[in-house]
Amino acid sequence: MDNIKQRKVFLLEVLSCDSDYILQHVQQAKIITNREYNNIKSSPNNNEKKMIDLLDLIIFKGNESCLDFLQLLDKEDIKDTFPKLRKSAQPVGNISVFAGRPTQETQQEINQGDEYKMSSQPRGYCLIFNNSNFLQLKPRSGTHKDAGESLSS
Numbered sequence: 001m002d003n004i005k006q007r008k009v010f011l012l013e014v015l016s017c018d019s020d021y022i023l024q025h026v027q028q029a030k031i032i033t034n035r036e037y038n039n040i041k042s043s044p045n046n047n048e049k050k051m052i053d054l055l056d057l058i059i060f061k062g063n064e065s066c067l068d069f070l071q072l073l074d075k076e077d078i079k080d081t082f083p084k085l086r087k088s089a090q091p092v093g094n095i096s097v098f099a100g101r102p103t104q105e106t107q108q109e110i111n112q113g114d115e116y117k118m119s120s121q122p123r124g125y126c127l128i129f130n131n132s133n134f135l136q137l138k139p140r141s142g143t144h145k146d147a148g149e150s151l152s153s
Helices: 001-008 009-028 034-041 048-060 064-072 076-083 083-087 103-109 143-152
Strands: none
Touching: 001 009, 001 048, 001 064, 009 034, 009 048, 009 064, 009 076, 009 083, 034 048, 048 064, 064 076, 076 083
């Protein structure tokens, strides 16, 4: 949410040039409802005001919608339509603005994070999530094999 707030002026400048295009993609990705789409689309306001309304709505919907929107902006067809997004995918805080995932620098910090001792007995429980189906990605085959190998080691 903060990523969008911090980059709102930039996003307005870039996305306002073709507000209908981005609105259609946001609706298709189900980040906004059909009703929300129609309310923004049918507004007599100019393109910039439509983008202000869209960004405010996405921010209001919370972090999950904001992350979905940032991931949408990271898609190649969106970057092809709005090339300034490609040039300005700079990190804000610990998250890449358009990718919605850690930057290379942040990933190095994670890899070099604090270590903790594993010497206490018993160590406790480990909860493993075996996700194979995703909303916006292809199914991940082989997760059952991963789960079997994890449990046998």
